[in-house]
Amino acid sequence: MKTAICPGSFDPVTVGHVDIIHRAAKLFDKVIVVVMINYHKPNSYFTASERVELLKRSLGDIKNVEIDMYSGLLAEYADKKGACAVVKGLRAVSDFEYEFQQALTNKKLNPELETVFLTASAESMYLSSSVVKQVCEFGGDIREFVPAEVCDDIISRIKERNRFS
Numbered sequence: 001m002k003t004a005i006c007p008g009s010f011d012p013v014t015v016g017h018v019d020i021i022h023r024a025a026k027l028f029d030k031v032i033v034v035v036m037i038n039y040h041k042p043n044s045y046f047t048a049s050e051r052v053e054l055l056k057r058s059l060g061d062i063k064n065v066e067i068d069m070y071s072g073l074l075a076e077y078a079d080k081k082g083a084c085a086v087v088k089g090l091r092a093v094s095d096f097e098y099e100f101q102q103a104l105t106n107k108k109l110n111p112e113l114e115t116v117f118l119t120a121s122a123e124s125m126y127l128s129s130s131v132v133k134q135v136c137e138f139g140g141d142i143r144e145f146v147p148a149e150v151c152d153d154i155i156s157r158i159k160e161r162n163r164f165s
């Protein structure tokens with residue numbers, strides 16, 4: 001059985017993330033979407049548990065997709081889960097340098113682990129979690145950016161955060 005990992009911050013989930021996860025689920029027997037808890041990025045808007053919850057509601061019941069969170073090395077996590085690949089979305093040349101570095105590092109740490117890049121879809125290649133947060137903070141409409149199932153909760157959470165910061 002071929003297992004792949006889709007890692008990310010997902011702070012919060014966007015339609016771009018969902019697109020990559022659906023496509024990965026067609027290519028692999030099992031996909032584990034993992035919210036990476038990164039202490040170098042302490043300013044996340046959503047807690048790791050909230051991010052997992054938003055992903056669960058956005059993805060619904062895809063039989064071969066699991067959602068998890070992890071704080072540590074991705075290469076180690078993949079080894080523990082018996083995964084053969086990491087699937088990442090590539091939006092533009094600007095993503096490439098960082099992703100290439102990550103892929104080579106993971107390969108060094110876990111030589112069995114391949115990184116598979118899927119090109120972002122034309123509709124969401126401009127989209128990132130940061131864009132969602134910025135647009136929402138200034139009162140813009142983010143309905144096309146995030147999954148419908150979680151849109152209202154994302155909006156109210158970002159507004160609530162702004163009130164207290």
Ligand code: ADP
Nearest residue numbers: 007008009010016017088089120124127128129
């Ligand atoms: P971001 O904060 O930039 O959205 P994440 O760390 O949450 O990034 O992203 C997790 C994974 O999803 C990465 O592989 C990233 O390249 C991919 N990804 C993020 N946004 C998109 C998008 N709009 N289209 C395709 N892939 C994406």
